[in-house]
Amino acid sequence: MREFTALINPVSGGGEAAARLRPVLAALRALGSEVVLERTRSAAHASELAFEAAGNGRVVLAVGGDGLVRDAAGAVVRAGGTLGIVPAGRGNDFARTLGLPAEPDRLAALLHEGAVRELDVLDADGVIVPGNVYAGIDSKASVLINANRWVPAALLYRIAPVLAFLRWKPAEYTLEIDGEQLRARANTVVLANSGAYGHGLRIVPPAVLDDGRADVLVVGEGPRSAIVRFMREAKTGSHVRRPEVSLRTAREIRMRVDRPVPLCADGDVIGELPVTVRLRPGALRVITG
Secondary structure (H helix, E strand, O other): OOEEEEEEOOOHHHOOHHHHHHHHHHHHHHOOOEEEEEEOOOHHHHHHHHHHHHHOOOEEEEEEOHHHHHHHHHHHHHHOOEEEEEEOOOOOHHHHHHOOOOOHHHHHHHHHHOOEEEEEEEEEOOEEEOOEEEEEHHHHHHHHHHHOOOOOHHHHHHHHHHHHHHOOOOEEEEEEEOOEEEEEEEEEEEEEOOOEEOOOEEOOOOOOOOOOOEEEEEEEOOOHHHHHHHHHHHOOOHHHHOOOEEEEEEOEEEEEEOOOOEEEEOOEEEEEOOEEEEEEEEEEEEEOO
8 A cells, every 4th residue: 555745835836736636635545545745845845855755665746846746756766765746737747748647536546556667867967857957948938937927827838938039049059968079059958858848848759758868959040930830839849840950869968058048957947057967767766557
């Protein structure tokens, strides 16, 4: 029988995380699972709670968005534990990639007895990232998104990249990809494990969560008039056919840039460049069914 410690981010989903958990919690308890609830006060607090719970053999249940999943995942990896997810954020792209059911009863049943899958993670100078690390227009857009939580998510995730693009000038990136150096004047560089973010965008379509490799996407200079079309194409992944987009795979990437650019991971700023990102195959145990 699985025992859970549920970490609730009070601001996730516009403050609706507790309401989204309630029917899942009732269904889990009806199935006989024990669930302890903990409200997180910060990313550091979430990591502390997750590490303690995982170390005690409990499944860490991240009730929030991609940011909380990232914070909990890092602690779970360090403790050698298992992660479960109740999608309750604005984007929920990692949960969507896993194909987690939206119906509370189905999700509870999966958490109660579903199979555990060992997923790769990215290690960005010590920060464990289940999804993606990125720097450029997309990271500028993440800053805008986090500063405007009052705007409806479906609208905010579409206008923020456009606003970021209008204020952006391409930067000079230097990438060392498994020892090979590449220089590029680019708008965005994405180091992908899941390949999905931005409220349903498939930014790096070839990315697979457990294939033992990271995917590197570089978006070079392109016409400003194409930004809306680019975003529309990113919903299906067809943007990668554009001439300014390149893809390759790697196990270790060092990224530098010629000016200060925020470095983001799964929706939050984690620092600035330079950064070294290493793939850690099969490091994260997640209940996925």
